[in-house]
Amino acid sequence: xxxxxxxxxxxxxxxxxxxxxxxxxxxxxxxxxxxxxxxxxxxxxxxxxxxxxxxxxxxxxxxxxxxxxxxxxxxxxxxxxxxxxxxxxxxxxxxxxxxxxxxxxxxxxxxxxxxxxxxxxxxxxxxxxxxxxxxxxxxxxxxxxxxxxxxxxxxxxxxxxxxxxxxxxxxxxxxxxxxxxxxxxxxxxxxxxxxxxxxxxxxxxxxxxx
Numbered sequence: 001x002x003x004x005x006x007x008x009x010x011x012x013x014x015x016x017x018x019x020x021x022x023x024x025x026x027x028x029x030x031x032x033x034x035x036x037x038x039x040x041x042x043x044x045x046x047x048x049x050x051x052x053x054x055x056x057x058x059x060x061x062x063x064x065x066x067x068x069x070x071x072x073x074x075x076x077x078x079x080x081x082x083x084x085x086x087x088x089x090x091x092x093x094x095x096x097x098x099x100x101x102x103x104x105x106x107x108x109x110x111x112x113x114x115x116x117x118x119x120x121x122x123x124x125x126x127x128x129x130x131x132x133x134x135x136x137x138x139x140x141x142x143x144x145x146x147x148x149x150x151x152x153x154x155x156x157x158x159x160x161x162x163x164x165x166x167x168x169x170x171x172x173x174x175x176x177x178x179x180x181x182x183x184x185x186x187x188x189x190x191x192x193x194x195x196x197x198x199x200x201x202x203x204x205x206x207x208x209x210x
Contacts, residue, residue, distance in 0.1 A: 006209055009165055011128055012045040013068060013096060023051050024058065032060045044094050044128070049082060056091065066094030066128070069102060072115035084123035095120055098130045098150075100171045110153035117164075118157035125163065129154065131192070132169030135176055144191050151195050161200065166192055166210045 018026070036043060046066040047055045056065045071081035087095060097120060098113035113129070120127040131150040133143045151166075158164055168189055170180035189210045197205035 006207065007040060007042050009042045009044065009209055011066075011096075011165075011167070012043075013099070014045065014047045015068070015101070016048060018047060018051060020051070020054065023047060023054060027055065027058050031063050032058075034060070034063075036062070038062050046094075046096055052090070052092070064094050065092060066096055067092060068096050068099070070095045070097065070116055070120065070125075072112060072119055074119070084119045084125055087125060088123050092125070094126045094128065096128045096130065096167075100130060100132055100169045100174075104171075110150055113150075114153045114157040117154055121157065121159055121163065126165070127163065128165045128167045130167045130169050132171045135172035135178070138170070138172040143188060147188070147192060148195060151192065151199070155199055161196075161204045161208055164208060166196075166208060168192060168210060 031043075031045065034043070042064070043062065044064045044066050045055065045059070046068045049067065052065055052067065059065065067082060067087055069082075070087060071078055071083045073081070073083065074085055075083045084095075097116045098108065102108045103113070117127055117129055131147055133146045137143055137146045168185065170185065170188070172178060173180040192210050193205050193208070196208055
């Protein structure tokens with residue numbers, strides 16, 4: 001019964017895609033025409049940073065706007081970064097942290113991801129924290145061990161689990177021709193929930209969205 005009370009979340013990560021024209025079209029023809037029950041479903045989109053202001057100004061206020069990434073530091077001499085303080089000052093409530101592309105293409109370690117989560121928590125931001133394994137890990141049968149390492153690194157960075165969504169990414173199924181079936185996804189998410197129960201609490205495990 002408790003699990004059924006979790007609000008569903010639909011997150012759209014636009015990655016490094018979109019122009020002003022295509023973004024305006026997406027907002028006008030899709031997002032602002034979407035109908036959903038806000039008491040049951042939460043919708044969050046993450047455009048490129050350059051378009052965040054435009055999307056926030058034009059989109060239905062029921063649709064929340066997220067950053068695709070954030071700094072592990074506060075404001076200062078960090079060229080190209082956006083701090084948590086600046087995100088909240090701009091009226092944003094959400095951020096994606098630890099996406100597989102940030103980890104694999106930009107070298108973000110578990111420790112760096114944990115530092116960003118900690119910073120998001122300190123500024124009251126909701127964070128979609130990504131975790132997931134490669135094809136090599138999946139085929140070796142060590143998925144749970146790998147995920148445990150990623151989750152263990154996060155544990156001490158989170159004080160308010162109500163502001164965390166754990167986003168499982170089966171990286172091995174992206175562009176490989178292999179499919180992450182519903183059964184695979186559900187069993188892996190079940191492991192993640194069991195980790196939360198064992199390492200945080202049963203109550204948090206029931207409440208956290210995965």
